[in-house]
Amino acid sequence: MVGHLLIQSKGKSKDxxxxxxxxxxxxxxxxxxxxxxxxNIMDLSELTINQYVKSAIKKLKAKNRSHAINLLYQHxxxx
Numbered sequence: 001m002v003g004h005l006l007i008q009s010k011g012k013s014k015d016x017x018x019x020x021x022x023x024x025x026x027x028x029x030x031x032x033x034x035x036x037x038x039x040n041i042m043d044l045s046e047l048t049i050n051q052y053v054k055s056a057i058k059k060l061k062a063k064n065r066s067h068a069i070n071l072l073y074q075h076x077x078x079x
Contacts (some may be wrong), residue, residue, distance in 0.1 A: 016059050023077070025052040030069045030078050 018026065028038040035053075039046045053065060062068035072078045 018056055018059060018077075022052050022056040022059070025049055026056050026068065026072060027078050029053065029065055030072070 024042070025038060028041065033041065035046050035049050038044075038049045042049070053068075056062075057065065057068045060068045060071050062071055069078070
């Protein structure tokens, strides 16, 4: 796993690992690219991109894309 971070909440810690693709997609989201733009860049379907984003949001226990990007920045996964 590429994007590895430790999330702490309410006294509990949890290791979170994003796959290489999930991290690549989230980095593109952080760059401001739309789902369609990311799909074109990565030569994948928009549905696949959305699945990667949803998976990353779920793993990070984020509320939405913006919150997920914020968490990745806070933990130094993306700069």
